[in-house]
Structure formats: C-alpha cells, structure tokens
Amino acid sequence: MANSVGGNFKLSDGAIARSILQVAGPQIQEELYKVKPKSPSRAGDIFVTRGYGLSASYVFHGVLKKWNNGRDNAETVSDFVILGMLEYARDSITTVLKNIF
Numbered sequence: 001m002a003n004s005v006g007g008n009f010k011l012s013d014g015a016i017a018r019s020i021l022q023v024a025g026p027q028i029q030e031e032l033y034k035v036k037p038k039s040p041s042r043a044g045d046i047f048v049t050r051g052y053g054l055s056a057s058y059v060f061h062g063v064l065k066k067w068n069n070g071r072d073n074a075e076t077v078s079d080f081v082i083l084g085m086l087e088y089a090r091d092s093i094t095t096v097l098k099n100i101f
Contacts, residue, residue: 001056002085004064005047009036020059024052032061046084060085 003020006013011021011029021029031049041047045063062081 001051001054001059002082003059003061004081005032005061007041007063009033009041009061020054024054024059027052028054028059044081044084046081046088048088060088 001020003011003017004014005011005017009032011017011032028049028051032047035047035049041063043063047061047063049059049061051057051059062085064081
C-alpha cells in the first residue's frame with residue numbers, strides 16, 4: 001500500500017493517511033516515527049512500515065511536496081516517489097524469491 005506524508009510524518013493529516021491510521025491502528029504511527037531519520041527528511045524520501053490492521057503487509061510512505069498548481073517540481077517528486085516505491089517492492093520480492101529458490 002502506498003501513502004503520502006508531509007515532513008511532520010503525522011498520519012492524522014490528510015484524508016488517506018487518516019484512513020490508514022484509523023484501520024491500521026496507532027502502532028503504524030509509532031513505527032513511522034521510529035523509522036524516520038532524526039534529521040529532516042526531504043521530498044522524495046520513502047519509509048516503510050508494517051500494515052498492522054490493514055490487509056496490506058507493508059505501507060510505503062512517500063514524503064511529497066505540497067501541490068501548488070504545477071508552479072514547482074511537486075509532480076516530478078511525486079513521480080520519483082512512485083518509481084522508488086515500485087523499485088523497493090520489486091527488490092523486496094526479488095530478495096524473498098532468491099531465499100525461497
């Protein structure tokens with residue numbers, strides 16, 4: 001599952017993140033605070049947590065820029081985050097398959 005977060009990492013901000021928090025439970029917020037770096041994150045960073053109460057095993061949280069009607073590179077950052085999430089998932093699946101076979 002994919003989710004976007006702001007630099008504050010609060011899942012209570014934003015409709016989708018709030019829905020994820022409601023279903024997954026507070027453990028997902030606690031884990032997200034633990035996996036984020038101590039230094040400020042940058043737009044484009046991706047963090048992974050378990051899904052807890054969700055049907056998804058993992059949630060990919062991408063740090064996005066606020067959308068401002070295309071006046072900066074927010075769309076490029078979004079594309080970068082989506083590509084990064086797909087690559088992370090592909091690499092994780094490849095690792096699991098290598099361990100099985």
